């Protein structure tokens with residue numbers, strides 16, 4: 563099921579999400595919704611709070627894999643970031659912040675571990691875009707948005723746009739209708 567994307571201004575985006583203690587049918591179902599919603603909105607990452615569930619799970623669409631047929635959306639449960647290396651400073655966007663794009667400083671390489679849908683822990687070394695998406699989505703699980711990571715001056719400049727998005731949230735309008 564494709565879910566509505568929660569927009570900036572929605573309180574759930576500021577909450578610290580809860581760990582998932584047991585991967586039951588409800589969690590599996592939510593993971594499907596997360597994947598379907600991410601693919602529907604053409605995102606490269608989507609975290610559970612963005613579809614209204616304050617739990618530690620996010621999905622990543624591996625856009626960096628050249629062969630499109632080999633791209634399969636991945637789901638990470640209870641992720642833990644372990645190591646950060648080097649720096650990248652690239653433009654980011656967010657499905658919860660439509661039409662806002664800013665450069666954000668992130669680690670170029672991140673080592674992390676997460677559970678898959680079978681509960682199995684796996685370790686990953688992500689670089690470049692993969693690393694950036696993982697850090698961005700991980701931040702969502704702690705109630706942090708990418709605009710928190712840009713300069714105060716830049717954020718002030720976005721005030722008008724942000725107010726407009728926040729006003730949209732309270733009406734519960736789906737992101738699709740913003741375009």
Ligand SMILES: [Zn+2]
Nearest residue numbers: 655656657658
């Ligand atoms: Zn985001």
